[in-house]
Structures are given as C-alpha cells and as structure tokens.
Amino acid sequence: MAGIWIFPEQINGELKKVSFELLSVGRRLADKAGEELGALLLGSGVEMLASELAKYGADKVFLADSADLKDFLTEAYTSVICDAVGANEPSVILFSATTLGRDLAPRVAARLGTGLATDCTELDIDDTGRLTVKRPLFAGKLFANVAFDNGKPQIASVRPNVIPVQEDSKAGEVVRLEVRIDPSRVRTKLKEIKKETGARVDLTEAKFIVSGGRGMKGPENFSILENLAVTLGSEATVGASRSAVDAGWRPHSDQVGQTGKTVTPDLYIACGISGAIQHLAGMSSSKYIVAINKDPDAPIFKKADYGIVGDLFKIVPLITEELKKSGKK
Amino acid sequence: MNGGGEGVNSIVCMKQVPDTESIIRIDGEGTGIVEEGLTYVANPYDEYAVEEALRLREKFGEGKITVVTVGPQRAEEAMRYFFAMGADEGVLIRDDEPQKRDSLSVAQCLAEAIRDMEYDVIFCGKQAVDDDSGQVGAMLAELLDIPQATVVAKLEVADDKKSAVAHREIEGGEEVIEIQLPAVITAQKGLNEPRFTSLREIKRAMSKPIATREMRVPEAKTRVVSLERPPERPPGRILEGEDVDVVGELVDALRNEAKLID
Numbered sequence: 001m002a003g004i005w006i007f008p009e010q011i012n013g014e015l016k017k018v019s020f021e022l023l024s025v026g027r028r029l030a031d032k033a034g035e036e037l038g039a040l041l042l043g044s045g046v047e048m049l050a051s052e053l054a055k056y057g058a059d060k061v062f063l064a065d066s067a068d069l070k071d072f073l074t075e076a077y078t079s080v081i082c083d084a085v086g087a088n089e090p091s092v093i094l095f096s097a098t099t100l101g102r103d104l105a106p107r108v109a110a111r112l113g114t115g116l117a118t119d120c121t122e123l124d125i126d127d128t129g130r131l132t133v134k135r136p137l138f139a140g141k142l143f144a145n146v147a148f149d150n151g152k153p154q155i156a157s158v159r160p161n162v163i164p165v166q167e168d169s170k171a172g173e174v175v176r177l178e179v180r181i182d183p184s185r186v187r188t189k190l191k192e193i194k195k196e197t198g199a200r201v202d203l204t205e206a207k208f209i210v211s212g213g214r215g216m217k218g219p220e221n222f223s224i225l226e227n228l229a230v231t232l233g234s235e236a237t238v239g240a241s242r243s244a245v246d247a248g249w250r251p252h253s254d255q256v257g258q259t260g261k262t263v264t265p266d267l268y269i270a271c272g273i274s275g276a277i278q279h280l281a282g283m284s285s286s287k288y289i290v291a292i293n294k295d296p297d298a299p300i301f302k303k304a305d306y307g308i309v310g311d312l313f314k315i316v317p318l319i320t321e322e323l324k325k326s327g328k329k
Numbered sequence: 330m331n332g333g334g335e336g337v338n339s340i341v342c343m344k345q346v347p348d349t350e351s352i353i354r355i356d357g358e359g360t361g362i363v364e365e366g367l368t369y370v371a372n373p374y375d376e377y378a379v380e381e382a383l384r385l386r387e388k389f390g391e392g393k394i395t396v397v398t399v400g401p402q403r404a405e406e407a408m409r410y411f412f413a414m415g416a417d418e419g420v421l422i423r424d425d426e427p428q429k430r431d432s433l434s435v436a437q438c439l440a441e442a443i444r445d446m447e448y449d450v451i452f453c454g455k456q457a458v459d460d461d462s463g464q465v466g467a468m469l470a471e472l473l474d475i476p477q478a479t480v481v482a483k484l485e486v487a488d489d490k491k492s493a494v495a496h497r498e499i500e501g502g503e504e505v506i507e508i509q510l511p512a513v514i515t516a517q518k519g520l521n522e523p524r525f526t527s528l529r530e531i532k533r534a535m536s537k538p539i540a541t542r543e544m545r546v547p548e549a550k551t552r553v554v555s556l557e558r559p560p561e562r563p564p565g566r567i568l569e570g571e572d573v574d575v576v577g578e579l580v581d582a583l584r585n586e587a588k589l590i591d
Binding site for chain 1: 373374458459463503555556557558569589
C-alpha cells in the first residue's frame with residue numbers, strides 16, 4: 001500500500017487554514033505520483049470535518065476519533081499516528097509547520113526512524129515516489145533543496161501561508177482507525193490554553209504585518225501601528241524588530257527575524273526598522289514590503305517595493321486615515 | 330535516568346552556529362557554506378537552555394550541569410562559554426562533517442551519549458539558528474523514551490523533581506502543560522535572561538573537563554542536494570513629496586499595482 005497523507009489541524013471543530021494548504025499541496029503530489037491522498041484526522045467528535053477534507057481533495061479520511069484525543073498531547077498523538085502508519089504504510093506524510101506540527105512531526109519521525117524536513121516552502125515528487133523539498137536555512141538567508149534518501153514514510157512539514165488553496169472534490173471515504181493509547185506512555189497533561197487578550201492573527205499566518213523597530217522610540221507609540229493593523233482588518237497584526245523586543249517594548253512573540261519568526265505576509269510595513277541582516281532574513285519573502293524610515297541609507301530600503309523617507313509618526317497615521325477614508329474593508 | 334537525591338542534574342544540548350550577524354555564502358560544491366571568516370557562537374536558544382539549567386540548580390542548591398554537543402573540535406569554544414556561565418563539564422561528540430548530518434542522526438548521537446548519564450531535565454534550544462530545523466529536542470525525547478515540552482517560555486519544576494509545569498508558546502497565546510520528569514525541555518527566547526560572563530570566567534573555565542567521544546554517526550535520511558540564495562527582490566521605488574501626497578501615492582499603489590487592498 002501507499003498513499004500521500006496529510007495531517008490536518010482543527011481548532012474547536014473547525015479546520016485551520018493550514019489544513020487546506022496541506023490538502024492542496026498533498027493533492028498535487030498525489031496526482032503526480034499516481035497515489036491516493038489520505039487525511040489523517042485525529043480528535044474527539046471531529047467526524048463532521050471529513051466532508052470538508054473531501055471537498056479540498058482527500059480521497060480517504062483516516063479517522064481516529066476518541067475522547068483521549070480531545071487535547072493535543074504529543075505522546076498520545078504520536079502513538080496513534082505511528083499505529084496508523086504501520087497499518088497503512090503511506091509513502092509521504094505532510095504536517096503543517098505550526099507549533100503543533102513542529103512539536104509532533106519530529107517525535108513521529110524519530111519513532112519511525114525516518115527522515116523529516118521542516119518548514120518546507122516547495123515540495124515535489126518524482127516518478128519513483130521520491131520527495132524533494134525546498135526549505136529555508138538561516139531564517140531565509142539561504143534555501144536548501146533537500147532529497148529523501150532512505151526509508152519511508154518521507155515526512156515534511158509545510159510552512160503556513162505559502163501554498164495557494166484550491167478546491168478539488170474527492171470521495172473522502174472515511175476509514176475508522178482503532179485508537180489504542182497506553183496511558184502510562186502519555187506523560188503530559190494539558191492544564192490550560194491561554195489566549196492573549198485581544199490577540200490578533202499570529203505573525204506566521206498574517207496577511208498584513210505592520211512592524212516597528214527602534215525608530216518607534218518607546219512602547220507607547222506602537223498604538224499607531226495597532227491602529228493601522230486594525231484598519232487593515234482581521235488578517236493584520238503587529239510585529240517588531242529585535243531591538244524593540246530587547247528593549248522590552250514588545251513581547252518576544254512579536255519578534256520577526258533570525259531569533260524570532262520568519263514571516264511571509266502579502267504586505268510587510270516596516271516602520272522605524274533599519275533592516276539589520278537578521279531582520280531582513282526573517283521578512284524578505286514577504287510579497288510586498290513598504291519601508292518607512294527617516295534615514296535614507298537604511299538597508300531596509302534595498303528590500304522595499306515602496307519606500308518613504310520621512311517621519312513615521314506623521315506618515316503612519318496618515319496611511320491609516322487614507323485607508324479609512326477610501327473605505328478599505 | 331532520574332538523578333534522585335537532593336540536587337538537580339541537567340544536561341544541556343548545545344550547537345555551535347554562525348553568529349546571526351553573519352553573511353552566509355554558499356561553497357564551491359554548492360551544498361555547504363563557506364566557513365572562512367565566520368564567527369561561531371553557541372546557538373542563541375541554547376543560551377536560554379543553559380541559563381534555565383543554572384537557575385534550576387540555584388533553586389535546588391546543588392547539582393551537575395553537563396553540556397553535550399555534536400560537532401567539530403571548534404565547538405569546544407562555545408562549550409567553554411557555557412562553562413564560564415556556570416556549567417560543569419562537557420561531552421564533545423566529534424563530528425568533522427556536520428554539514429552531512431540530518432537532525433535524526435544528530436539526535437541519535439546525543440541519545441547514545443546521554444542514555445547512561447544521570448539527569449532530571451534535558452534542556453535544548455527550540456531550534457538552531459543555522460539549519461532552523463527544530464527537530465533534535467523532540468527526537469531526543471523520543472529516542473530516550475521521555476516526554477517533551479517544546480518552545481517553552483516559562484518553566485516551574487516541582488520540589489520533588491517528579492514533574493514540572495511548562496508554558497509553551499503557541500499561535501496567539503500559550504499552552505500550559507504538566508509534564509513528568511525526566512523530560513526534554515526546549516527553550517524559547519523569553520524563558521529567562523541569560524547572564525553575562527567575563528573574559529576572566531572564560532579563562533577560569535579552561536580547566537573544566539571536556540570528554541571527547543568518537544562515534545559512528547548514523548546515516549542521514551535526508552540530504553541537502555543544493556543550496557541557493559533567495560530570489561533577488563525587484564528594485565523598489567522611493568516615493569517623494571509632501572507627506573499627504575506620498576501617502577496617497579502609496580495607498581494607490583497598494584490598491585492598484587499590488588492589488589493588496591480593496
């Protein structure tokens with residue numbers, strides 16, 4: 001047996017956007033390799049998601065539905081996934097490079113003794129079913145083309161926000177999996193999930209990012225970036241450079257760059273960010289970059305599609321106003 | 330293997346990587362990077378790992394902190410830096426061809442070296458800033474058959490050292506889990522503020538022992554076929570004029586050229 005498998009993620013009974021991205025890339029690989037696309041769905045009371053997985057390309061939905069899988073616990077999920085792999089022998093498994101996928105995929109790969117490539121931005125498969133991927137190194141200063149030499153399944157995680165989603169309706173036949181978890185091998189317990197109050201979309205999933213650096217001069221001034229993000233809509237959020245984070249102006253989870261997050265929004269607006277190399281590495285794959293800085297020699301302008309040399313404290317509020325005036329969203 | 334006793338024993342996995350300020354060049358073969366001219370440092374996330382081990386020892390009063398790395402001889406320098414911060418001893422698993430390894434083969438080496446050591450917690454950085462794979466911590470936990478908490482921004486170890494509460498950074502918030510020890514904890518920035526150390530401390534640390542181990546590195550399952558630079562961005566445009574006009578021009582460009590907004 002074979003098959004290309006994807007591991008969809010859901011939250012409160014809804015599939016996350018990355019799951020559709022996985023279906024779309026998985027569908028393409030399955031068609032090229034002449035294999036079936038399977039979605040390996042784990043959770044509690046999640047069967048109703050099968051039809052949606054089918055609508056976006058799943059030939060089969062391997063369903064592990066159990067109260068024991070309600071919370072994501074690495075060891076429980078690893079055990080169920082590895083049992084399913086043992087019984088069905090897929091040739092490829094794709095995860096999303098989310099915090100969940102980054103936690104789970106390496107554990108699964110180590111248990112199966114197989115190779116894993118994380119955070120892939122391009123994936124391809126040849127006639128013999130061998131997977132090749134492209135993935136960033138050094139937060140995007142370089143990209144590596146990686147081949148899988150030995151062992152099946154070949155496992156990869158896919159970076160959110162890079163794969164266009166396409167509908168492609170398939171049968172989505174549900175195959176129920178037996179869930180057997182040895183409780184003594186599950187040595188973590190979920191206590192709580194704390195949502196940031198008023199949290200906007202995560203940086204790695206955002207379509208628009210308004211980011212601030214040392215030029216913001218202080219934490220209180222980030223409100224002008226927040227206002228612009230709000231005006232850009234629910235898919236917009238605020239980021240920061242390392243100097244703004246190290247100064248204590250913003251939480252670390254906002255940091256873009258080599259010791260923070262690598263981001264790929266449609267639009268990245270860099271405000272008062274000079275463009276240190278480790279920052280540029282983390283945001284250079286954005287589709288469009290706007291730079292606002294008073295220093296005309298700031299390296300950020302070399303990466304920008306549109307640059308404005310000037311006072312961000314005047315310009316940013318004007319952009320917000322202009323967008324409001326013209327009725328954006 | 331659980332340390333037991335009064336104190337707390339930690340293992341810190343470390344990787345020596347090029348400084349984040351580095352310009353990275355591709356070598357002649359096209360599959361590796363030019364090492365010449367690079368400044369190598371301990372992976373920044375591993376600094377949070379060793380700092381957490383030090384703080385844990387301060388809480389329990391005593392215990393041993395062992396730094397383990399897989400890498401060439403030069404990795405010793407980064408290890409000495411951790412000694413200067415307060416770690417006690419090191420194990421260098423000698424590997425002169427680090428660019429040929431994948432995460433699984435590195436985790437297998439670490440597991441073999443660590444398996445017979447005494448520890449309550451194994452600390453790793455959440456990822457190394459060179460290959461950005463972020464796999465080794467979770468793989469190591471699996472190979473040692475212990476639980477893992479990855480991307481940890483806050484850790485509280487129980488007084489009996491049998492469990493800990495870990496706060497993991499997730500999209501748009503944090504997840505709080507209880508984890509049995511021993512376990513692998515991978516450090517996120519923000520877990521702590523690593524202490525500074527002095528040249529004098531680094532010199533003093535020269536006497537701390539490093540055991541060098543030769544090991545047959547298991548075969549990699551994935552292989553870098555080629556490296557490439559990201560595509561050059563097309564040259565941009567500097568918008569000039571009065572603020573109001575420039576902003577109007579920008580919004581117009583975002584709407585009509587880039588078609589990003591309605």
